[in-house]
Amino acid sequence: MTSAQHNPTRVAVPRIAVPAWAWALAMLALFALYLVAQDNGAVLASAGDVAHEFFHDARHSLGMPCH
């Protein structure tokens, strides 16, 4: 079989215009998750301990390394 036989089934899908803020938002979301899940007092200091204990189950169960 040649590619010519497959190409008609591949419909050209138009591109979505991804604004720059989309990537900024994704980075911000990941940083927020880091604060919730991974921060061991590195950024949030003592508030990090509170977040650590409160979200403790989520850290363990989502497979993130924990103390």
Place this chain on the structure above:
Amino acid sequence: MVSDLAAPRQTAPRFASLLGRFAIAGLVAGAASGLWSMVVTERAIAPALALEEARSAGSHEHSAELFGRGTQLLGGFLGTVIAAVVFSVVVAAVYAGLRHRLPGRSDVSRVAVLTAIGFAVFALLPAITIPANPPAVGDPDTIDARTAIYIAVLGAGVVTALLVGALVGTLQARGVHPSAVAAVGVLVTLALVVAMVLLVPDSPDAIAADVPAAVVWDFRLASLGQLAVLWTTLGLTAGYLVDRLARRA
């Protein structure tokens, strides 16, 4: 045009609308996997916490707990929801950027492909290289090393997905037969994953002798199940919502 009869009309939704659909799917996925964490994972964590308590009772160490178990259960639920929404926002941006290159004729199948890759990279790969551990296992002194291994595994997984994706795209563009493309894609993926399993250092933590293997095993299964529920719900819900959006646009 003949192709209009064969394939559904293909349109490009606006990114903001797409993001909204993914965020809703993230909330649904977070609620589903959060429920799993309260019902299933909690039962796997309980024996590990009992072990921790028995240890501190034995050493006469007074450990002040910041939160009760009820509050921590709520935190487990909320933390899972936050993680799911964060994943959904990131997946939305990646999906928007890659939609025209992902395989599949509808958004349902394209979203399914991307979220399956997400599950493989962010759940399955860590589970076989640096698996989750219940409380009572971690050694605080090795947290930096374990975090570095974890992040490195996720990074290697993302690179693997991009490499294999680029390879498959190139082969397809050259007209290679689809079954040959699939075989090459599977073999290269397997080779890279095997290399990672062999090369990535094991967790530096030894599992203490007083922790039964069954406690660790049950917890790892529950954890993987929770992530499976998260990614499956995210993929199915977002696929359904984005498909409806694209047909309406």
